[in-house]
Amino acid sequence: MTLQTNAYQTLIQQVSKTWLSGQAQALQAVNYQLIETYWHIGRHLVEFEQKGKPRAEYGQSLLKQLAQDLTLRHGKGFSRSNLIRMRQFYLAYPISAKPSHQLSWSHYVELLKLDDPQERSFYQQQAIAEKWSVPELKRQKNAQLFLRLAASKDKAGLLALAQQGQALNQPSDxxxxxxxxxxxxxxxxxxxxxxxxxxxxxxxxxxxxxxxxxxxxxxxxxxxxxxxxxxxxxxxxxxxxxxxxxxxxxxxxxxxxxxxxxxxxxxxxxxxxxxxxxxxxxxxxxxxxxxxxxxxxxxxxxxxxxxxxxxxxxxYLPDRDSLQRELERAIEEVEVNQERKQEHGQ
CATH class of the missing domain: 3.40.1350.10 (Trna Endonuclease; Chain: A, domain 1)
Incomplete structure (x- = not known):
């Protein structure tokens, strides 16, 4: 008796589809919990530091000692550098702006390397919208995509770019x-x-x-x-x-x-x-x-x-300082034009 029938092949496809779907959901659930956990650990660190001057005076030694004690208790995952990232994670995404669970912790490690909140927000939105892998996110950061796009925007457009990512509504976009x-x-x-x-x-x-x-x-x-x-x-x-x-x-x-x-x-x-x-x-x-x-x-x-x-x-990769100057010049031109319009209106 052969099992190579249409019904059997359908069964294989159904089981495979269910298995792959379950795997994806399990990974998504693990990632969700990991992001939540790291965010709460960062909150504990910040709240501990903020509860009085004596605790703040621990300074650099706090995270070093904490890394040693937590590693002894739980094993890997609590290096000093990881704790620094978790603390930065909470500071960058406080309760009023909690992070999206559509990105992995590795994505957020790359995003936290950006000091400018607007630039960080842009890359976060683009990574979600375009489903960038971590290497793709790194590449776009190195290629200064935000500054290249932002230089062509007015102030309102720059704010929208940072908050929503790049909109594709017309050919020039x-x-x-x-x-x-x-x-x-x-x-x-x-x-x-x-x-x-x-x-x-x-x-x-x-x-x-x-x-x-x-x-x-x-x-x-x-x-x-x-x-x-x-x-x-x-x-x-x-x-x-x-x-x-x-x-x-x-x-x-x-x-x-x-x-x-x-x-x-x-x-x-x-x-x-x-x-x-x-x-x-x-x-x-x-x-x-x-x-x-x-x-x-x-x-x-x-x-x-x-x-x-x-x-x-x-x-070759663009020079960040040159792009930054170009962006600042574009914003300055917008401000000057707005002032001229106001004067003309008066």
Whole structure:
């Protein structure tokens, strides 16, 4: 008698599905309890320190002694560094702002390394929304994603970014400046061709999609377009499942020229009329280049109704101080403009 029947195969699938679901729920429950436990331990430490000057005078020796005594009683898990993190955990997430249980303790260890509460809040929200692993969270922190996005926001937008993460409501919300391709490990002085860059990005598709952001699905490379027996190829084509549109990307090693913008606009027209199906929104075009002449781009895209953007990329991690200065300058410009509007209104 054979058990290789449809009913038996269905039984295997049911048992497997139940087992995997139970495993996931068990891990989620363990993580929930672990986060709660570490938060309460941090609260005990802070409350002990705050109950009077004599206790506060223990200073550095308190956690060292506590680590030794708790390790003797419970074994691993109570090193001085762990206790410091638990204390920081409670201070960063007091009762009025308890942490989300959708992230692991390892996620929070990375988040606690950030001193700026707004920046920490952003990465927390993005890690939850995009389901970042810990290595992905580390990568986005190192690539200064918050500062790159924040520099293009006004003060209200910056606050919303910190509290809610990056919203994807319109095509411009996809953009980052600059895009960072440090994962390719190409030295800045190394000379490569556009084809080699395209190949390298496709060979590192997972980190490339992480850099592009949430919602991108890879469609293809060197996507062929034929018009009147002339053949054209779009470097990279994606579909964005949230904005429900195609996203076309062309790569340029040097400075973008006006004819590059005209060509991308032609690609957008083709996709809008030939590739879109019912329910699709107009396509988005992004030209990525090492250099960008802002004035030329402004004039070359004048009166264009299409969603066409020219953005810079670089092959190395950005300098945090430079991005911080850029953000501060952007906020200062917003404040100056607001003051001018108020004076003009008066």
């Amino acid at each position: 996809l953009l980052r400046e600059p895009y960072i391709f440090e994962f390719l490990k190409i030295p800045e002085a190394h000379q490569i061709s556009e084809t080699q860059l395209e190949t390298a990005l496709c060979n590192h598709l997972q980190p490339f999609l992480l850099e592009l952001g949430k919602g991108f699905t890879f469609v293809g490379r060197q996507y062929c377009i034929t018009l009147n027996n002339s053949h054209y190829k779009v470097d990279l084509v994606f579909y964005h499942r949230i904005l429900r549109c195609f996203v076309l990307i062309d790569l340029k090693l040097g400075e973008v020229q006006h004819q590059d913008i005209g060509q991308m606009n032609m690609y957008l027209g083709y996709f809008a009329n030939e590739e879109n199906v019912e329910g699709d929104n107009p396509p988005i075009g992004i030209i990525l280049s090492r250099q960008k002449d802002e004035l030329m781009v402004e004039y070359a895209t004048y009166a264009m109704d299409s969603q066409l953007f020219v953005q810079k990329y670089q092959l």
